[in-house]
Ligand SMILES: Nc1ncnc2c1ncn2[C@@H]1O[C@H](COP(=O)(O)OP(=O)(O)OP(=O)(O)O)[C@@H](O)[C@H]1O
């Protein structure tokens with residue numbers, strides 16, 4: 756018997772780039788997936804043994820790590836933040852490229868007072884790890900968006916957030932001071948499922964690996 760594969764994809768901005776990639780891999784979601792009025796969260800595909808769930812970016816990693824979904828697409832920013840041992844990330848898809856950086860108000864200095872700083876971020880684990888390696892203790896204020904507001908309103912001296920064009924920082928009077936890491940979207944697989952579903956998942960991963968190799972070479 757072939758088990759059903761649950762494929763988790765993120766709702767946000769990666770989706771537009773992920774869909775053509777999935778189509779190239781032969782995965783076509785049912786029409787309800789494209790219906791903006793639909794409240795459904797789980798969708799059939801042209802493969803009777805595969806369904807798609809569309810969830811928030813951070814939740815893609817959680818669903819796959821717990822085996823509730825078997826495979827997914829998510830940014831390396833999310834993988835690094837959770838550091839789930841159950842996740843295998845075998846393919847860099849080369850989409851959703853950006854970087855995770857430190858930023859602060861133009862012309863400001865934010866000295867580490869007694870080795871301590873305060874940072875507003877959606878990425879507390881990544882931020883703490885980055886500063887810990889420099890012997891600085893980062894007190895992270897967790898926000899889920901609009902981090903750029905934090906310095907001007909006195910919430911923190913600096914922020915750690917994703918940067919692509921730099922436009923959001925510039926429009927909010929901030930400058931990028933350090934790049935923590937480069938980010939791109941990855942194919943992730945639940946390690947146990949990869950072994951258990953050996954008739955389907957490894958071949959699917961190979962298809963994406965080939966496509967990404969072709970894309971990188973193009
Ligand atoms: N400016 C950007 N350029 C390129 N990729 C980005 C950019 N911002 C985010 N990403 C990638 O897209 C992923 C999802 O980000 P997005 O901003 O769409 O979600 P979100 O609105 O933060 O998510 P949610 O609403 O689920 O909290 C990020 O984890 C990152 O990998």
Ligand SMILES: O=P(O)(O)OC[C@H]1O[C@H](OP(=O)(O)OP(=O)(O)O)[C@H](O)[C@@H]1O
Nearest residue numbers: 900901916917918919920921922923924
């Ligand atoms: O350097 P830029 O090209 O301006 O991109 C950076 C912005 O993109 C992301 O937010 P997004 O637009 O996804 O919205 P969000 O606040 O909902 O995360 C990120 O959080 C930055 O705010």
